[in-house]
Amino acid sequence: MTVIIWHNPRCSKSRQTLALLESKGVTPQVRLYLQDPPSLEELQSAQQTLAIPAIGFMRTGEAAFKELGLTKDASDAALLGAMAGHPVLIERPIVFHDGKAAIGRPPEAVLSIL
Secondary structure, three states, X not given: XXXXXXXXXXXHHHHHHHHHHHHOOOOOEEEEOOOOOXXXXXXXXXXXXXXXXXXXXXXXXXXXXXXXXXXXXXXXHHHHHHHHHOHHHXXXXXXXXXXXXXXXXXXXXXXXXX
């Protein structure tokens, strides 16, 4: 069973989600997405798997969101492009398993896809 987590070790929710997975006996493949950013194609795939608009997995409170002139009404294409170029804008953590995905906010939300 391959479980992948887009993880930021500096984020408490990301750390909590990883710890929760491990407490359930799951050893996920950890992708440090700030160091190994997902491509635009991977972000598009993540959006499809999450089945939410791009704004739904974007950190709108980040300074880069405002600096790039983005708005919550921007197109998915614009938002995904911004996340591809500035991975700090990607909500974290995101867990992928067996064709499903969930955002770990709260961390327990990822249990539904295991």
